Amino acid sequence: MAGAARNPRERYREQVREEIKAHAWTQVSTTGASALSLNAIAKQMGISGPALYRYFRNRDELITELVLDAYRDLTDACRSAARAQDSPAVRLTAVATAIRRWALAHPHRYLLIYGTPVPGYIAPPAATAIIESLMSIILDAFTDLTAPTNADSTRSGATAGAIRDAAAGLDAHLAADQQWAADHPATVRRRALSFWTRVHGVVSLEVAGHFTGMGFDPGLLYVAEVDAVVSTPG
């Protein structure tokens, strides 16, 4: 995307960069991100170590590229999942499914973004921009979900007083806060945050293997968690 390689040399450059990143990914998946070794990548490619410095200034720049690729890949998956659906509720479920599918298909990619931060490494600002565009998919869907049924979203109801209190408290806090996603109403932001944390609650535990041996299907738990926030009015 950032400039289709014009001359042959640039084309080749881009090609080798991709090959390096591919080998980097297989290494991240086996050794972990913090143990990523440039020399090992070079050896796998049948190339001398210093040759890599033609393509990446140093180790940190390579990791940054991997992180950005992962962010882009996840966001693309969500965008195309959302595009296919008209109904906002179905769209949200589709996005949730896309996230889990993506995470299970590329656990190392997921963990590089949402796992333990690589010590000493600071995520590039570009990553924030990408993740914001992902969040806006979710925010927009919740906006669409709230708009038509605006009339019957009454906030009383005798059932379950405590949950309403806590949610109302969060709403009030978000209404006063103008930093994040200020162009969306507080209720929409609250539901988007709820969606986001429930998604990662199930997925991160599943990817890290904390459900293994328990013998139930995490997919059903996932659907239940996501549906609860999508289908609950308010």
Add this chain to the structure above:
Amino acid sequence: MAGAARNPRERYREQVREEIKAHAWTQVSTTGASALSLNAIAKQMGISGPALYRYFRNRDELITELVLDAYRDLTDACRSAARAQDSPAVRLTAVATAIRRWALAHPHRYLLIYGTPVPGYIAPPAATAIIESLMSIILDAFTDLTAPTNADSTRSGATAGAIRDAAAGLDAHLAADQQWAADHPATVRRRALSFWTRVHGVVSLEVAGHFTGMGFDPGLLYVAEVDAVVSTPG
């Protein structure tokens, strides 16, 4: 607990082991678990590297000890939080608060357990036993919560059909499954799983710093998420 040091030599041994672990923790918090270095610990203690092999067979055994300590510490925090409360709903909130407090107080401890798995390292079976005792605190609380209001936990209700469907589907699946926590009814297990994933959804994102810069209070989101599963009937 595992045998109070009898003679002076054992007492000293235990003491040095603890000192090594303390230095290991400060190193994990700065460098990350996968970069834990025995030689660096020794240097910090003013001791030669090989001396550590008197106290731990190798690097893996030290990490195992750290993991077990973290599991024990978290479980103890939850147990004492639960002990103070009679009402099951309040008890669950107290446990949730204890988990978040503990995670924020010891981010590296939390991430060692629930973050990216250390590559090549397999969690010891003893850890599973500890985490099961933690889960039983939550399972018992949900059992107490369900028991008295057993009569009015009707499964119909016109509101929010989708959420009921997904939850009911998970219930049916859990009822058929006899592996995990088979001594508790499916509904209780479903709610415990929901509680567990919501807790980690908020906490893991918060600890990894994914809320920084968004400008809202994660504590309020946390309370809302936990209250939603504690206060929702069924």
Add this chain to the structure above:
DNA sequence: TGTACATCAGTGAACGCGCGTTCACTGATGTAC
């Protein structure tokens, strides 16, 4: 079309460093008679 020049991919040696782990050892500490 052919030649001269600039660009740039890749090499190999070298830098200083740290790692986990083993081994044979010294010297202090506790124990048994």
Add this chain to the structure above:
DNA sequence: TGTACATCAGTGAACGCGCGTTCACTGATGTAC
């Protein structure tokens, strides 16, 4: 109470290894006249 012996904490040298990064270089590839 004093001595002989066993136990064990800790040392220093050594093992082979891999790391990120720099440097001066060779040789191929593309460009300009």
